[in-house]
Amino acid sequence: MNKSVSSLWGVQKMEIVSKFNWDTFGHFRHFYLRGFSFGDRMIKGPCQIWIFVSFNTLFATGSLIFFLSAMLFGYMYLFPTYSPVINSYGISESIVSNGTCNVLNGSWIQDESYPLYDASRCPFAEHGFNCLANGRKDKGYAKWRWKPKNCDIQRFNVRAILEKLRGKRVVFVGDSLSRTQWESLICMLMTGVEDKRDVYEVNGQKITKQIRFLSVRFSSFNLNIDFYRSVFLVQPGPVPRHAPKRVKTTLRLDKMDSISKEWIDSDVLIFNSGHWWTRTKLFEIQGLVFSGW
Secondary structure, X not given: OHHHHHHHHHHHHHHHHHOOOHHHHHHHHHHHHHHHHHHHHHOOOOOHHHHHHHHHHHXXXXXXXXXXXXXXXXXXXXXXXXXXXXXHOOOOHHHHEEOOEEOOOEEEEEOOOOOOOOHHHOOOOOHHHOXXXXXXXXXXXXXXXXXXXXXXXXXXXXXXXXXXXXXXXXEEEEOHHHHHHHHHHHHHHHOOOOOHHHEEEOOOOOOOOOOOEEEEEEHHHOEEEEEEEOOOOEEEEOOOOOOOOXXXXXXXEEEEOHHHHHOOOOOEEEEEOHHHOOHHHHHHHOOOEEEOO
């Protein structure tokens, strides 16, 4: 029995050892051989079979954990410059945090002075998103504002913002969520414009989800606020020849949307497409696959 167990352990030991690339991980060889030698001594006891199986499983699991940990620490060592996105793009620390005040740490509170505009009086608010115009009776849902835990955000000052944006171009890029944000900003800014005829869509188009480009101009401020419909921000690609039938299109992750060249001269650029980058949206509902060629 001892001989058969020892033989079996020796075969499995050689199989495990042979799977490692010692040219790459040669400096770990000494530790692995010592571990296997310890296993040889352990299986000679009275509980040899149980010890053999337990030690073999424990050693294999520990080796895997050690290897993954080494890879993780190695990556962190080689790429120490990683930081959250909010810091990577030069956003001022004072915007996010000022001493003990962090504007990202807070909650929504009721404010009776809200909303900041009447959607029914704004020609750029889509009827489908105007809850009151569509029969909603309560109004409390529109009376909320964001309150950081240890500070206050300056109230929206429409005249000051219009002056700050004078002569600028603001661009929203994304899906319907971006479009409604674009509409809301326009409606808020319109409350500070005396002659509403000075605000118009440059091509005379009505807001629909089929139109890829919309631009509203505040002529008295030489200000354009644009919207580009780009759900994924990247280019769609052809369906591979042998792809499953559920695949309707692909995404070229290495290619920005073909209209991206029209965003580059903006003064303020606001992206939003996170709603679509989920497993259910990409695979189960639309049947999309990634294409990296």
